[in-house]
Amino acid sequence: MTTSFSVKTLFAAALFGMAGLVMAHGNVTPQPVDTGDLPDLGTEPLAENPFREGSSKGDLNAQAVAIGESGYAGNCAGCHGIQAMSGGLTPDLRELSPWDDEYFIGRVMNGTDRGMPSFKSNLGQTAIWAIRTYVESLPAPE
Template sequence: MKINLSAKLALMGLALSFAAFPASRGFSHGDTAPQAVDTEGLDSLGEGDEWLTVNPYRIEEGEEPNAQQTRAIEVGTVGYSQNCARCHGLEGVSGGMAPDLRYLDADEWGDEWYLDRIRNGVTQNGGVKMPPFADILNQEAAWAIRTYLETRPQD
């Protein structure tokens, strides 16, 4: 079988693109190492192990966000992209690798579930499915990410 010159060039270009962007980078989102989030502009929610149990930035249905809630959404957008998108999907839309967090109830039960997992991580069958973020994210960053997710449409 004979391949013409343009087909050869196209195949070479495709091969080079795979070499330049290996699967580990080309098909994942976000950084692979958990990283701290800049929470400048958010009021302190407290220090140490005393965390709030309900999202302090939650925007009630039908209300406009105040300045802290707006800043929380901004911080949460960046924090989610840096730490969560790799597994949970870009803009909160999961591709099936991990739960779609947009569907987590925006209430005390959902906050409890979220807080447990973000602080302690998740292991299954002896393997780490999600790393713990308790030593990486302060509660302002964690609740800001939760607030961002609550603003994402579910459709």
């Protein structure tokens, strides 16, 4: 009976340990994003995505989508899923609506107390908005 109890206890402890690993971001190392010919947007957070069609730099939308796709793959997909299709542990970024721009830039630049790292010292605002533009180009979840 002691052996059975020990195996069950060990198994339960292993499950709890693995759950902790799944819930944590671990060591996230931001990857640089080559923003190509997109303009440098500076460090003061913008309130709206400048690369969205119809915005001030909307003519750069297609270029921002391509750059954002690469930036997303290197910095976001590990936690938020390929093509922003979250597995449920992190927010599905395709569900962010266009009026959430200030919330988005604040979260990405400052991180969260739930484990998302701050990207403001590693990714420029141009790269962050390009990533947002890429996410906006994806089809909404069904």
